Amino acid sequence: MSATDTGSGTSTGTTPGTGRAQPFAAPKGIPEYLPADGFVRVRDALVAAADRAGYGHIELPVFEDTGLYARGVGESTDVVSKEMYSFADRGERSVTLRPEGTAGVVRAVIEHGLDRGGLPVKLRYAGPFFRYERPQAGRYRQLQQVGVEAIGVDDPALDAEVIAVADEGFRSLGLTGYRLELTSLGDADCRPPYRERLQEFLAGLPLDEATRHRAAINPLRVLDDKRPEVRALLADAPLLVDHLSEASAAHHAAVKRHLDDLGVAYVENPRMVRGLDYYTKTTFEFVHDGLGAQSGIGGGGRYDGLMEVLGGQPLSGVGFGIGVDRTLLACRAEGVAIDDAPRVDVFCVPLGDAARDRLVVVAAKLRAAGVRVDIAYGGRGLKGSMKAADRSGARFALVLGERDIEAGTVGVKDLGSGDQDAVALDAVVETVAGRIHG
Numbered sequence: 001m002s003a004t005d006t007g008s009g010t011s012t013g014t015t016p017g018t019g020r021a022q023p024f025a026a027p028k029g030i031p032e033y034l035p036a037d038g039f040v041r042v043r044d045a046l047v048a049a050a051d052r053a054g055y056g057h058i059e060l061p062v063f064e065d066t067g068l069y070a071r072g073v074g075e076s077t078d079v080v081s082k083e084m085y086s087f088a089d090r091g092e093r094s095v096t097l098r099p100e101g102t103a104g105v106v107r108a109v110i111e112h113g114l115d116r117g118g119l120p121v122k123l124r125y126a127g128p129f130f131r132y133e134r135p136q137a138g139r140y141r142q143l144q145q146v147g148v149e150a151i152g153v154d155d156p157a158l159d160a161e162v163i164a165v166a167d168e169g170f171r172s173l174g175l176t177g178y179r180l181e182l183t184s185l186g187d188a189d190c191r192p193p194y195r196e197r198l199q200e201f202l203a204g205l206p207l208d209e210a211t212r213h214r215a216a217i218n219p220l221r222v223l224d225d226k227r228p229e230v231r232a233l234l235a236d237a238p239l240l241v242d243h244l245s246e247a248s249a250a251h252h253a254a255v256k257r258h259l260d261d262l263g264v265a266y267v268e269n270p271r272m273v274r275g276l277d278y279y280t281k282t283t284f285e286f287v288h289d290g291l292g293a294q295s296g297i298g299g300g301g302r303y304d305g306l307m308e309v310l311g312g313q314p315l316s317g318v319g320f321g322i323g324v325d326r327t328l329l330a331c332r333a334e335g336v337a338i339d340d341a342p343r344v345d346v347f348c349v350p351l352g353d354a355a356r357d358r359l360v361v362v363a364a365k366l367r368a369a370g371v372r373v374d375i376a377y378g379g380r381g382l383k384g385s386m387k388a389a390d391r392s393g394a395r396f397a398l399v400l401g402e403r404d405i406e407a408g409t410v411g412v413k414d415l416g417s418g419d420q421d422a423v424a425l426d427a428v429v430e431t432v433a434g435r436i437h438g
């Protein structure tokens with residue numbers, strides 16, 4: 001992958017010994033994708049899966065009022081307390097580069113009254129998000145997500161649809177080496193008493209100071225401790241899935257039944273911890289085995305209190321965010337071919353200035369007819385230009401020299417078979433467009 005995460009930030013002055021201006025590097029932890037990387041292919045496959053289920057596109061602002069994330073995502077989360085790119089704009093308002101999409105979607109639904117129409121409101125989005133994390137393979141400071149949110153209907157079948165859309169997005173790319181982990185985080189009836197029960201249990205353990213502190217603030221997070229000695233202590237910890245309210249338990253059972261009906265395999269992970277505070281009931285993560293530490297390729301769940309917290313009516317919501325960067329890495333890990341398709345259908349090879357002048361016009365006319373066309377600029381000669389034509393992935397090369405112009409024809413070469421025929425110059429647009437659109 002040409003994505004770079006080793007950029008060193010601002011550079012100034014000249015490169016010693018050359019007198020040339022010193023080049024810049026992209027900021028640290030920010031990947032970028034070049035045409036052959038397959039980024040667009042992966043992103044669009046994930047988006048297409050959402051489109052097939054009727055999610056409409058929403059283009060969200062890249063920054064919002066800082067308070068939206070503090071209130072929506074939760075002050076105690078790492079995302080809000082440690083990772084936000086926040087700054088005062090020139091009007092002294094505190095704004096934050098979006099760290100995730102759900103809070104922004106809910107804000108937009110409330111602001112535009114989308115929840116006053118038919119429910120659920122189904123929206124999808126794609127684009128960059130920003131978290132000041134320590135960069136490593138698969139963990140970036142600018143990360144790309146495709147997400148969906150379905151707001152206003154508390155139906156377990158909708159949870160299953162959201163999960164199935166993500167699963168279908170991965171499958172449509174040819175991915176198989178991942179698993180879906182599922183749990184329920186309960187609701188306002190069962191979570192507070194469970195939290196107390198867990199805190200009581202944790203208070204009886206010989207935990208270190210930092211972990212005790214964590215237990216006081218967010219005891220659920222302690223359950224996800226990766227250290228073997230802590231894991232051993234937690235073996236008999238009470239689990240929320242065993243203490244769900246009747247409504248949450250019924251919801252959870254129904255989601256699993258729907259997933260079974262849909263043939264979407266899952267494993268239960270009752271110790272799953274998500275990094276955002278808004279989740280209720282259904283919570284899930286897609287985990288890929290070929291990615292090392294940063295194995296979460298997507299995650300999401302239900303957030304039944306978020307609309308109200310952000311000043312809207314008390315409507316439920318459910319959604320996911322898929323990491324496009326990590327999905328791309330997963331494709332590479334599995335050897336799935338994701339190179340972007342050829343960018344042109346036709347490549348023009350002018351031999352001389354007069355030929356170039358003619359082919360520039362032919363190319364413009366073909367483009368207007370819906371054919372993708374590129375030209376060998378710069379008088380490269382036949383050999384170099386034909387190499388460029390092959391590299392372009394085009395189906396046909398149009399070869400024009402002095403003698404062709406005199407004869408009023410242009411050579412149309414099929415780059416697959418190598419066959420070439422002469423087509424009248426004044427009919428070439430129609431002929432080639434016909435062959436392409438077939």
Ligand code: HAM
Nearest residue numbers: 100102139140143296297298299300301319320321323
């Ligand atoms: P999230 O789990 O924080 O959820 O992020 C979703 C996905 O984004 C992750 O599974 C991962 O693939 C990718 N991701 C997160 N951080 C990074 C990073 N630093 N570098 C690369 N990839 C990353 C959310 O953001 C929720 N808004 C999802 C959601 C939507 N829940 C309900 N609706």
